[in-house]
Amino acid sequence: MKKLQFEKSNEKNINVRHPMESILRMDRIPHIWCPGCGIGLAVTAFASALEKTNLDLDKVCVVSGIGCSGRVAGYIKLDSFHTTHGRAIPFATGLKLANPELKVVVFSGDGDLIAIGGNHFIHAARRNIDMVVICVNNFNYAMTGGQVGPTTPLTANASTTPYGNFEHPFNLPYLAESCGAVYVARWTALHVRRLTYSITEALNKKGFSFIEVISPCPTLYARRNRLGDGLDLLRFYLENSVIQHGANTKDLDIGFKGKIVVGKFVDKEKPTFLDMMNEHLSKVLRDKYKKYGE
Amino acid sequence: MKADPKGVLTGIHYLDGDHAIAEGALAGGCRFFAGYPITPSTEAAERFAERIPLVGGIFVQMEDELGSIAAVIGASWAGVKAMTVTSGPGFSLMMENIGLAAMMEVPCVIANVQRGGPSTGLPTLPGQADMMQVRWGSHGDYEIIALSPNSPQECFDLTIEAFNLSEIYRVPVFLMTDECVGHMTEKVVIPPPEKIEIVERRWYKGPKDKYLPYLPDKDLVPPMVKAGDGYRFHTTGLTHDERGYPVINAECQEKNVRRLIDKIRKNADKIIKIEEDQTEDADVIVVAYGITSRVALKAIAEARKAGIKVGMLRLITVWPFPEKRIKELAKKVKAFVVPEINYGQIVLEVERCACGQAESILVPHGGGSVHDPETIFEAIKEAVK
Numbered sequence: 172m173k174k175l176q177f178e179k180s181n182e183k184n185i186n187v188r189h190p191m192e193s194i195l196r197m198d199r200i201p202h203i204w205c206p207g208c209g210i211g212l213a214v215t216a217f218a219s220a221l222e223k224t225n226l227d228l229d230k231v232c233v234v235s236g237i238g239c240s241g242r243v244a245g246y247i248k249l250d251s252f253h254t255t256h257g258r259a260i261p262f263a264t265g266l267k268l269a270n271p272e273l274k275v276v277v278f279s280g281d282g283d284l285i286a287i288g289g290n291h292f293i294h295a296a297r298r299n300i301d302m303v304v305i306c307v308n309n310f311n312y313a314m315t316g317g318q319v320g321p322t323t324p325l326t327a328n329a330s331t332t333p334y335g336n337f338e339h340p341f342n343l344p345y346l347a348e349s350c351g352a353v354y355v356a357r358w359t360a361l362h363v364r365r366l367t368y369s370i371t372e373a374l375n376k377k378g379f380s381f382i383e384v385i386s387p388c389p390t391l392y393a394r395r396n397r398l399g400d401g402l403d404l405l406r407f408y409l410e411n412s413v414i415q416h417g418a419n420t421k422d423l424d425i426g427f428k429g430k431i432v433v434g435k436f437v438d439k440e441k442p443t444f445l446d447m448m449n450e451h452l453s454k455v456l457r458d459k460y461k462k463y464g465e
Numbered sequence: 466m467k468a469d470p471k472g473v474l475t476g477i478h479y480l481d482g483d484h485a486i487a488e489g490a491l492a493g494g495c496r497f498f499a500g501y502p503i504t505p506s507t508e509a510a511e512r513f514a515e516r517i518p519l520v521g522g523i524f525v526q527m528e529d530e531l532g533s534i535a536a537v538i539g540a541s542w543a544g545v546k547a548m549t550v551t552s553g554p555g556f557s558l559m560m561e562n563i564g565l566a567a568m569m570e571v572p573c574v575i576a577n578v579q580r581g582g583p584s585t586g587l588p589t590l591p592g593q594a595d596m597m598q599v600r601w602g603s604h605g606d607y608e609i610i611a612l613s614p615n616s617p618q619e620c621f622d623l624t625i626e627a628f629n630l631s632e633i634y635r636v637p638v639f640l641m642t643d644e645c646v647g648h649m650t651e652k653v654v655i656p657p658p659e660k661i662e663i664v665e666r667r668w669y670k671g672p673k674d675k676y677l678p679y680l681p682d683k684d685l686v687p688p689m690v691k692a693g694d695g696y697r698f699h700t701t702g703l704t705h706d707e708r709g710y711p712v713i714n715a716e717c718q719e720k721n722v723r724r725l726i727d728k729i730r731k732n733a734d735k736i737i738k739i740e741e742d743q744t745e746d747a748d749v750i751v752v753a754y755g756i757t758s759r760v761a762l763k764a765i766a767e768a769r770k771a772g773i774k775v776g777m778l779r780l781i782t783v784w785p786f787p788e789k790r791i792k793e794l795a796k797k798v799k800a801f802v803v804p805e806i807n808y809g810q811i812v813l814e815v816e817r818c819a820c821g822q823a824e825s826i827l828v829p830h831g832g833g834s835v836h837d838p839e840t841i842f843e844a845i846k847e848a849v850k
């Protein structure tokens with residue numbers, strides 16, 4: 172990525188263009204995210220990854236659901252779809268299957284993808300639909316004011332668990348792997364370089380890829396749990412994340428104020444839904460069938 | 466534009482309504498089907514699963530109806546004509562994304578083979594009680610188009626029509642059939658492809674950098690582009706401006722929603738199809754749709770034999786409602802008799818349009834079978850008293 176040139180105040184400096192201008196909808200900036208939020212870092216990593224791949228950006232689609240991370244689609248200057256709560260994955264499934272040339276990226280939050288959209292998540296992974304799912308996990312429903320979610324760590328406070336959370340949270344990499352994802356990674360918003368690399372790998376991979384991005388939510392989750400501001404959380408990630416590539420996804424639970432295991436856990440080859448369909452139907456229907464999307 | 470011969474199974478067939486919907490869709494250019502099994506609509510999905518791979522399309526059985534309709538909307542944005550088929554409980558699940566299709570203005574077709582409700586109700590038996598749900602079921606203000614076939618032949622014909630209307634108006638179009646029509650097997654004539662008129666999507670043809678996703682043409686419908694063509698457009702279920710960008714205020718809401726409503730209401734005359742029989746001299750008019758319109762024929766014949774001047778107005782288009790014609794007829798007739806397999810839905814529209822100038826008499830049926838024609842005949846006799 173081109174480096175920003177910071178010069179002494181003069182006209183030239185004012186005209187400096189944002190390095191991600193080609194990927195972002197600058198006419199929609201400023202965005203709605205709070206200071207210290209990690210979604211912007213995830214978007215930065217995504218934009219950098221897009222620049223690093225050789226993908227034809229006209230063929231890349233971003234689909235989001237609802238929530239803070241659901242707003243990502245609105246800021247990315249690609250064909251971008253801001254859909255309904257939980258339905259980004261089946262919407263993206265329709266896009267991809269109707270036009271297999273498209274590279275489809277679902278960018279959304281933990282509540283959207285895993286709670287209300289959980290059924291779609293597990294089935295898209297099972298079918299191995301060729302898509303990249305980037306899940307920003309901020310441990311709560313932030314857009315609606317900080318309610319408990321499917322990833323809220325045990326004992327953490329949320330507005331709907333005022334006495335602390337007593338529900339078992341999901342371990343997302345374990346869920347993704349067990350449902351059939353071919354690529355599974357987790358990073359925090361601090362690991363921008365590694366996250367960028369993972370997104371690049373996922374974009375270049377065929378099949379259902381899943382990347383979890385642990386993100387600070389200073390306004391709600393962190394404030395309610397007295398975890399400090401965005402910077403404090405990044406420091407926490409620095410001190411408490413453990414890079415463990417290839418770790419068994421069973422062991423990736425995240426406890427309240429606990430260690431966060433990050434890394435790339437799964438990277439394997441498996442025929443996609445369309446590969447399976449084409450191979451099977453060609454075998455059964457022979458010359459009556461013309462391979463779909465080819 | 467003429468139909469793509471690949472999808473047209475020209476010939477004389479013996480098909481049930483569900484299968485005829487699938488064939489109508491393939492003839493109408495549908496190449497994407499996403500659905501979830503539900504009685505009594507499943508046969509349509511099965512026909513798609515068998516036929517669509519042979520004509521260059523794709524079938525996907527989704528995990529639920531929420532996913533089915535979402536996939537259909539996604540596929541339509543990819544530029545492919547897409548549909549799903551369902552019944553009561555599945556239809557309820559689709560409501561949220563039907564709102565998304567209305568808001569994003571996505572051409573798509575949804576067939577509801579109605580069964581008895583509420584809830585699981587009567588999975589294998591007919592109902593017509595989703596007629597208001599199809600109009601008002603998703604939250605917020607919007608307009609849709611709904612057609613009601615009364616035979617397998619019409620299932621075929623109206624499915625093509627539904628695809629055409631959805632492309633012309635960029636709106637979800639519904640086929641409101643019922644278990645009887647869905648499972649009834651009759652002769653279906655599929656014409657040669659050159660006899661089938663197909664409406665292509667209204668593609669945007671201007672310069673790329675000038676493209677605004679929601680800048681409408683004169684008829685209030687915006688031309689469309691598809692994903693992957695380099696327009697790098699944005700679309701959202703939020704209230705949006707012409708760029709497709711969210712704008713959360715009352716002015717934008719007024720402009721956005723007003724156009725969604727007006728593009729259908731102001732074109733209603735072009736959309737609406739009704740069928741009239743013996744209405745010229747009628748004192749009483751039976752207003753019916755779907756299977757009930759066929760049951761009513763016997764009652765009308767009996768009544769004519771008994772010397773009662775009764776006619777029939779069949780709703781082929783149910784929504785937008787043919788209010789102009791009902792208003793005209795209300796000035797001439799004594800009463801409208803409205804048999805329907807529910808406890809009063811379309812009769813409310815008839816009553817609204819009659820404006821008190823003619824009586825509107827409901828002949829209700831709770832569902833599970835069709836009316837006894839005798840009941841409708843009795844209502845006609847009462848109406849002329």
